[in-house]
Amino acid sequence: MSPRASNTSAKKTYSYLGPEGTFTELALAQVAEAKGANHRSVAHVQEAIDDVISGRAFRAIIPVENSVEGGVSATADALAITENVRIYGEYLVPVTFDLVARPGTVLKDVRTVSTHPVAYAQTRAWLSANLSQHAHLPATSTAAAAAALLDNDFADAAVAAPTIVKHYGLKTLARNIGENKNAQTRFIQIGLAGPMPEPTGRDKTSVIVELPTDRPGALLEMLEQFAARGVNLSRIESRPIGDRLGRYRFNIDAQGHIADSAVSEALMGLHRFSPKVLFLGSYPRADKQKSVHEGNNSNVEFADAASWLKQLKAGK
Template identity: 60%
Template structure:
């Protein structure tokens, strides 16, 4: 089936306005001045990209406190022909908001997204002991619900929420970890690879061929023996049987780096299903470090040596 022409004026993000996802999208130069389409979940965001309603979608993939975002990882594993074209980091902090006229002493029940609630739990137990908790679909939705006959007295929300909704801020910096950061990725249908920068990341989803002793080690050896460091490795059930897992992996380097390309060849021979989700510049721009024996020239020389043996060239 031919692909629908992309709407190059539209970008999708987890809404409504004021979310951390919107803050990540604001870091994309190409999205400036374009239409931003607020969606309800990761599935809807990726569906926009697949259908051509949007040129790309911004989605959260990892949090420094809670690890990988399983809903995103599972969606990327199940939706074909998608590529990650960039990553963006957003510091995560929260405020406690309420309806005008409410004081902190009057708060008994708090509305919040489960992830946000977990990251503010210690503060809440000290400031609002014995409080009740109502889950919300997003932090912005939690704040908005306060104005719609919500049973909650207050909500956990992103800073600046009071510019979008008529709520009052009861407390700031309520997150338990001041260093919390969420990593977002911009997902598109493009297959054009960005040029290597020396500070790149490659994201893969790999299925183990079978459930047996040593299978995971064999997969990891494809990277280790080529000097490729892994910055993320997380298992997710495939869902077709017990003991069957796929692994979401972030590897340091670019597919056009010889060591990474050689690792991918090894993975392809090892696994029945390897999904390449893209090579793209790291958000932190930190150059990848590796020992000199994994330089591109080493791999190229080894291939030339083997070709010479096959062609019967005299030894140097």
Template identity: 55%
Template sequence: MPDAPLGTRTYSYLGPAGTFTEAALTQVPEAAGQTWKPVANVAQALADVTDGSSHGAMIAIENTVEGGVSSAQDALANTRGLRIVGEYLVPVTFLLVAPRGSALADVTDIAAHPVAYAQCLRWLGRNVPGHSQVVAASNVASAIGLLDGTLPAQAAIAAPGVVDHYDLDVLAEGIGDNPDAVTRFVLVTRTVVPPERTGADKTSLVVELPKEVPGALVEMLEQFATRGINLSLIQSRPIGDRLGRYRFVIDADGHIADERMADAVMGLKRFSPSVTFLGSYPRADHEAVEHEQRYSDASFADARDWLRGILSGADD
């Protein structure tokens, strides 16, 4: 996709305003001052990118509590012409909010998205015993439902960003049961040249096994292990054509421009009938990828020079 002039780019994200996805988009410097388009789901965000109506889409891909976001992984696996160009981490903290003038003692019904509600059960049991849950479509919809009266509740579980957009009182902060919960988001664009490698990079792939036989998964993993590449994520997802057929969503430490990663991806291509390269991009934590000297670019180049010498008749 050709770069649009600054000031004319549109970024799609799971809305409405006040979501964790919006918080992730605030971390993208080039998105500042541009048009942010809230959408209803991941499929719509990616469709906006593929049809050119948005330059990029911010989507949640993994959570420390829930694991991989299957809807996002499946959408990326089944949509061609997309690239991940960056990742962003957002701490998952929750507020209990209510209309102005409310008190915690008056709360008997709480509006919440089921995932958010499940992550706050211990706090709710201690502080609002005997309450009832009112199911909301999203963390922001729970708060909106309080204000417009469409949800029969006195309070709502919401993301911190909601108070920047809606007139609410905060009854309690940090009500999540896991203080270390984090959601990983990725910025997706149409196919572009991968960002320059930084030494602290990640490569995402989707790989199918060539056949369902003993050892096939091990053979796939050996493409990485024999080249000293660590996998930070490997998750199976059903292909959908018949029972027992799976593809694997993989995050590998390193950049496609690294000799060891390029060699591994070429090995996968020889091994698998279907390899989808989702992108190489800087890690959100900026932690340098460590590897042994024998897996360095120089080591691969030296081995190639040695082989060329043999083929040319030189003394090895």
């Protein structure tokens, strides 16, 4: 049976950045539709995306942005070169970090600390102050770093979620070692392109936009597509395209749903101006705040302007 076929019959599969005990797994626990479904742990964001594309998984949960560290570049870069994948939801997870080790380890014996790069960036200050000589061993996730402590002795300790000790026979050496105590990470649920979540009035739309090359003011022109329709942006982040120096693509989250005229007009503006716009989807905002389109940019006002124009064209 092909992986796609196996998904049509029995339970749906949700892939997530694992193994057990990652922050991504905590985000998956927020996905109501995934309760009772198969949960498949993968080692990389790309593997999660490949699962969705091949049909091995119905959906995947991946980290996208951290309130302290910014965008997760592995996710941004993988999505930018993927077609036919859409975002169906977003989830916020508060992230606090503990230092864990094999039983018997004491803090002063720790030389090598393993963790995910995003977790390391947020705990580096504490680690430098308390383990000034330590080396960092990057891991594919916080839980992978923790689990590896029981498989080999490459590292002496790992930085992971406080709940990690429920999953592995490790002990906590230090609690809450993150620099920002209110840090949050945003996760997305992705799937193959298909029917979108209905507009709720509290939505977000994500796109990746490339700029026309060597055009003065191109960045301003891109932003004007949103500004002219009163569409607020909640994130704009540039990533190098990678073919040569000086070429960037922009990962943008805008308030509102593609069903909102202000957003659809902005998208059409982007399409006219940009050599490549990748639409990643419209989905409900995790913070449940209203998406307001400032100025005269409500659906009613757009509809009124359209019927006025129709009259003019009809010679009335």
